[in-house]
Amino acid sequence: MFYRLSAPNPDTHFIDVECRIDALSQPTVELQLPAWRPGRYELQNFAKNIQKFHVFDENERALPFKKMTKDRWLIQSDGAEAITVRYNYYANAQNAGSSFVSHDLLYVNPVNLCLYTENRLHEPCTLVLDIPENYIIACGLSKDGKKLRAKDYYELIDSPMLASASLQCQSYEAGSTKFHVWIQGNIKPDWTQILNDFQRFSEVQIATMGSFPEPEYHFLNLILPQPHYHGVEHRHSTMIVLGPDDEGEGLYTDLLGVSSHELYHAWNVIRIRPKELLPYDLTRENYFPTCFVVEGVTTYYGDLFLRRAGVFDDTAYFRELQTYLKRHFENSRHAAQSLVESSWDLWLDGYEKGIPQRKVSVYQKGALAALILDLTIRKIHRHKKSLDDVMRLLWERFGIPFVGYSIEDYQATVEEVAGEPLTWYWQDCIFSNVPFDTHLNHALGWVGLQMVTFSDGTVQLQELDDPRAVLQRKQWLEMDI
Numbered sequence: 001m002f003y004r005l006s007a008p009n010p011d012t013h014f015i016d017v018e019c020r021i022d023a024l025s026q027p028t029v030e031l032q033l034p035a036w037r038p039g040r041y042e043l044q045n046f047a048k049n050i051q052k053f054h055v056f057d058e059n060e061r062a063l064p065f066k067k068m069t070k071d072r073w074l075i076q077s078d079g080a081e082a083i084t085v086r087y088n089y090y091a092n093a094q095n096a097g098s099s100f101v102s103h104d105l106l107y108v109n110p111v112n113l114c115l116y117t118e119n120r121l122h123e124p125c126t127l128v129l130d131i132p133e134n135y136i137i138a139c140g141l142s143k144d145g146k147k148l149r150a151k152d153y154y155e156l157i158d159s160p161m162l163a164s165a166s167l168q169c170q171s172y173e174a175g176s177t178k179f180h181v182w183i184q185g186n187i188k189p190d191w192t193q194i195l196n197d198f199q200r201f202s203e204v205q206i207a208t209m210g211s212f213p214e215p216e217y218h219f220l221n222l223i224l225p226q227p228h229y230h231g232v233e234h235r236h237s238t239m240i241v242l243g244p245d246d247e248g249e250g251l252y253t254d255l256l257g258v259s260s261h262e263l264y265h266a267w268n269v270i271r272i273r274p275k276e277l278l279p280y281d282l283t284r285e286n287y288f289p290t291c292f293v294v295e296g297v298t299t300y301y302g303d304l305f306l307r308r309a310g311v312f313d314d315t316a317y318f319r320e321l322q323t324y325l326k327r328h329f330e331n332s333r334h335a336a337q338s339l340v341e342s343s344w345d346l347w348l349d350g351y352e353k354g355i356p357q358r359k360v361s362v363y364q365k366g367a368l369a370a371l372i373l374d375l376t377i378r379k380i381h382r383h384k385k386s387l388d389d390v391m392r393l394l395w396e397r398f399g400i401p402f403v404g405y406s407i408e409d410y411q412a413t414v415e416e417v418a419g420e421p422l423t424w425y426w427q428d429c430i431f432s433n434v435p436f437d438t439h440l441n442h443a444l445g446w447v448g449l450q451m452v453t454f455s456d457g458t459v460q461l462q463e464l465d466d467p468r469a470v471l472q473r474k475q476w477l478e479m480d481i
C-alpha cells in the first residue's frame with residue numbers, strides 16, 4: 001500500500017490523502033477506514049472527518065464506488081490493475097490520538113486516515129509526506145527523506161508522526177535500546193534533567209522486565225499553550241500531548257508520569273496483549289475483560305518505577321498514590337460495577353463521565369488492585385517475589401511469542417507466583433463491586449501506610465508510626481540495578 005499526504009492549504013486543517021493499491025486481481029475492492037484506534041477502546045468513526053472521496057484507475061479515469069457501511073467503500077475496479085483513491089481528512093484536533101495540520105505543523109496518527117483492505121494487511125506500506133523542505137520528521141518508522149516505511153499496515157497505524165521546522169530532540173541509551181525524546185512546542189527544555197531522569201526510569205523498567213521489545217524508541221511530545229494531559233502507547237513510540245506550556249514544574253511532573261506509564265505499555269498491551277485484541281478488528285468493538293491489567297497495572301508501575309529510579313522521593317510517590325485513592329474512593333466507592341464489568345463496558349461509556357455510581361475506573365481502581373496484589377505477594381514471599389515476577393512471566397510466555405493472554409492465564413500466573421490460591425482477591429477486588437478498603441488497608445499497613453476515611457467521605461493517605469514497617473517499605477520502593 002502506498003500513501004501520500006499533503007496539505008496545500010494547511011490553515012483550512014485539511015490533509016489531502018492519496019492512497020494507491022496495485023496488483024489488483026478482483027473486479028471489486030473493499031476499502032475500510034478504522035472505526036477506532038488501539039489504546040482507546042471506544043468507537044470514534046474517523047470516516048466522519050472525510051469530506052471528499054474519489055477513485056481513479058491507472059489512466060486517471062474515475063471509477064464507480066458505493067459505501068457499504070459508515071466507513072467501508074466498495075470500489076468497482078473494472079479490470080484496472082491499480083487504483084488511486086483521493087480523499088481529504090479534516091485534521092483539526094490536538095489530542096494524543098488525533099491528527100492536526102496548520103501552517104507550521106503536521107501531526108498525523110495514520111490510524112485516523114489510512115484506508116486498508118483486509119487481504120493486504122500484511123504487505124509493506126510506504127507513506128510519503130509532502131512537506132516544506134525545512135521540516136524535520138519525528139516518527140518511529142524507518143525513514144528515507146520524506147518517505148516512511150512500515151513492514152505492514154499494523155506497524156503503519158502504530159506509528160504517529162510530528163513534522164515541523166521547530167522540533168527539538170535529544171537521545172540517550174538504556175539497556176541496548178536507543179531512546180529519542182522529541183519536543184514540539186513553545187518551551188525551552190532542561191535537557192540535562194530530562195535525559196538524566198528518563199534514563200533512570202528506562203533502566204529500572206528494562207532491568208525489571210529483563211529485556212526491551214524494540215531496538216529504538218521515540219517519545220513524541222506535543223506541548224500546547226492550553227491545559228492538556230494525554231498519552232497513547234505504541235510499539236516503538238508514544239505520543240504525548242501536554243499543557244499549558246508555561247506551567248514549569250507541574251508540566252515536568254506530568255511529563256515524567258505519562259512518559260513512564262507509556263513506556264511500560266511497550267510491554268504491557270503492545271506485546272503482552274489480551275488475546276481478544278489479537279489481532280485488532282478495526283471495524284467494531286473488541287470486548288475484553290482485562291483492562292484492569294492493561295491500564296491498572298501500568299498506572300501502578302508508571303509511578304512506582306519513578307520512585308524506584310529515584311526520580312520521585314517517597315513524598316512525590318505518596319502524592320500520586322493519594323491521587324488514585326481520592327479518585328476511586330471519593331468518586332466511585334459505591335459503584336455498581338466490578339473492574340471486569342467496567343473493562344468490558346469501556347466501549348459503552350468508558351471515556352465519558354457516565355451516570356452516577358455505575359462504573360469504576362480501570363486506571364485508578366485497577367492501580368489500587370495492582371498495589372494490593374503486589375504487597376500481598378511480597379508479604380507471602382518476604383519480598384523474594386512480587387508482581388514484577390508475574391509481569392516478567394507474562395512477558396516471557398505471552399509477550400515475546402506474542403500470543404495473547406486470557407483472564408484465566410493472568411489468574412493462573414498470579415497464583416503460580418503467589419504459591420497459593422488468592423480466591424478472596426479475585427472475588428473482592430476484581431470480579432465484584434464490594435468496597436475493598438479493608439484489603440487495601442491490610443496491604444498498606446504492612447508498609448506503614450493507611451487510608452483514612454473522614455465523615456464527609458473524603459480520604460487521605462497517612463504514614464503510620466511503625467519502625468518495623470520502614471524496612472518493608474524500603475524493599476518495596478527501592479531498587480538497586
Ligand SMILES: [Zn+2]
Pocket residue numbers: 261265294295298
Ligand atoms: Zn495507559
